[in-house]
Amino acid sequence: MNTNDYIIRLEKQEDYSTVENLVREAFWNVYRPGCSEHYVIHVLRDDPAFVKELDFVMERDRKLIGQNMFMRTRIDADDGRTIPVLTMGPIGITPELKRKGYGKKLLDFSLEKAAALGFGAVLFEGNIGFYGKSGFDYARKFGIRYHDLPEGADDSFFLCKELIPGYLDGITGVYQTPQGYYVEDADVEEFDKAFPPMEKLKLPGQIF
Numbered sequence: 001m002n003t004n005d006y007i008i009r010l011e012k013q014e015d016y017s018t019v020e021n022l023v024r025e026a027f028w029n030v031y032r033p034g035c036s037e038h039y040v041i042h043v044l045r046d047d048p049a050f051v052k053e054l055d056f057v058m059e060r061d062r063k064l065i066g067q068n069m070f071m072r073t074r075i076d077a078d079d080g081r082t083i084p085v086l087t088m089g090p091i092g093i094t095p096e097l098k099r100k101g102y103g104k105k106l107l108d109f110s111l112e113k114a115a116a117l118g119f120g121a122v123l124f125e126g127n128i129g130f131y132g133k134s135g136f137d138y139a140r141k142f143g144i145r146y147h148d149l150p151e152g153a154d155d156s157f158f159l160c161k162e163l164i165p166g167y168l169d170g171i172t173g174v175y176q177t178p179q180g181y182y183v184e185d186a187d188v189e190e191f192d193k194a195f196p197p198m199e200k201l202k203l204p205g206q207i208f
Helices: 013-027 037-044 102-116 128-134 185-192
Strands: 007-010 056-060 063-068 070-077 082-088 121-125 144-146 158-162 173-176
Touching: 007 102, 013 037, 013 063, 037 185, 056 102, 063 102, 070 121, 102 128, 128 158, 144 158
Parallel strands: 082 121, 144 173
Antiparallel strands: 007 056, 056 063, 070 082, 070 173, 121 158
16 A cells, blocks of 8 residues: 555545445444444434534545544533534444454544634544554543443443643543434344345354
């Protein structure tokens, strides 16, 4: 891979179905048998919290190979303030090009654009082994807690990156996942009927 064999651009409406299929293939059987991420992105595009200026696709040889998107959300600070932040994803790369560096290129590009727009921090659920390479750390180190997570529970999935250095200084509080990410299984199943059949498998490492 080199910087000349791909482009990153904003998603267009005519990309929607191709992106949804890409996301479906990228997440199929990863976290659960089948997946819901393709329906989630379909729903989120119409959510008021969706950031259209940060809705990116990655293209190689005139074919879409990746995407990333952001949503506005908040931290409910312990001192009563509401702190605006971003959350991210789903971010996906087509399966045949995973682990070749494209995901990090797309991630770093989109974070740079989010910072340029003046957003202060990004919090989301992810693997520190991958996202730590792009400057994410455990959100607990910033004093931010994940909503509805019991005290003492494993929070190593909950990550944070300041886009403005010091943006979260002096803040402790609870992060809120945008409601648009919560979809009904029945709605996912109905939406999925429009896509080519794929086998759902229960695999080691799935979390749902």
